[in-house]
Amino acid sequence: MRRNELPLAQIADLLDVPEDALRSLLSERRPAGGDTTLVALTVAEAARRIGIGRTKLYEYVTSGEIASVKIGSLRRIPAEAVSDFLARQLVADEFRAAA
Numbered sequence: 001m002r003r004n005e006l007p008l009a010q011i012a013d014l015l016d017v018p019e020d021a022l023r024s025l026l027s028e029r030r031p032a033g034g035d036t037t038l039v040a041l042t043v044a045e046a047a048r049r050i051g052i053g054r055t056k057l058y059e060y061v062t063s064g065e066i067a068s069v070k071i072g073s074l075r076r077i078p079a080e081a082v083s084d085f086l087a088r089q090l091v092a093d094e095f096r097a098a099a
Contacts, residue, residue: 010090040069040076049082060085 008026012019041049046066047057057077060066065088067081 007087007090014090014093039079040071041079041082043068043075043077046077046082050086 008022009019012022015022038045043054043057043061047054050057057066061068061075061077066077066085068075068077
């Protein structure tokens with residue numbers, strides 16, 4: 001699995017949906033013409049990828065749960081930080097479910 005690839009099989013299992021159905025849904029929701037080569041995302045782009053609001057994402061940035069950088073006056077989220085955050089959330093959910 002590539003470093004920035006989501007563990008879709010695990011997510012599908014947790015959601016109790018077929019993996020191929022989840023992949024299909026994700027491919028349908030991806031914006032046409034979106035630049036998948038971006039290495040740094042705006043807060044709005046990162047929030048959209050996770051499926052949360054900008055305010056909640058800013059909370060995660062402020063708390064350090066999602067890495068970010070300032071470039072001049074702009075705040076950018078490394079694309080890999082989004083995948084890392086989701087992977088940590090998945091592990092935390094599995095730990096809570098096992099407890």
